[in-house]
Amino acid sequence: MSEFDDAVKKAGSFFSKLGSQVKSTAKHVTGVGRGDIKLELDVPKAPPGGSLRGRIVLQLTEPTDAKRLVVSLRATRRQRQAGATSPVSVELYKFEHELAGAQRYEITSYPFELTVPADALELKPSASHPLLDVVKAFAPSGPIAWQVVARLEIPWGKDFTSSVDVVVSR
Secondary structure (H helix, E strand, O other): OOHHHHHHHHHHHHHHHHHHHHHHHHHHHHOOOOEEEEEEEOOOEEOOOOEEEEEEEEEEOOOEEEOEEEEEEEEEEEEOOOOOOOOEEEEEEEEEEEEEOOEEEOOEEEEEEEEOOOOHHHOOOOOOOHHHHHHHHHOOEEEEEEEEEEEEEOOOOOOEEEEEEEEEOO
C-alpha cells in the first residue's frame, strides 16, 4: 500500500469520527432523533381544590443527561391590552413540581399529582398599578385556560416538552 493510500484511509477515518461527533452534537442541540416525552393524565378534568394525576413517559432513543424533570400546572387568559391590536395571553397561575433532578434519564415513567388551587375559577392577573386594575376591569377577556406541562430540561440543548389541556370546573 502506498503512502497516498494510507493518508486517504487516515483522512477517511478522521472525517468519519468528525461526522459522527457533528451528528451527535446536532442531535443534542436540536433534539431531533433523541426521542420524546409523553404526558398522560388519568382524567383531564378536576374541580377547584381537586387533583390531577398522571405520568410522564420518557421515550428516549438513548440515555440522556438532563438538569431536571418538571411537571407544572398553569392557567392563562387571553386578554386585550391597551395599545395592542390583538389579545395577548396573560399568565394567571403557575405551579412547578420537580419530579427528578440532575441525572442520566432513560426509558421510564414518572407518576405525579398536582392540586388545582381552590380559587381556580376566580383567578385575576396581578397588576402593578391601580390604574391597570381599572383598564383590566373594562377590557374584554376570555375564559381561563388550564394546562399541564411536562419538561425534561437538557443543558445546552433543546428541552423535551409535552402538554395537555385540562378542564377546571365545579
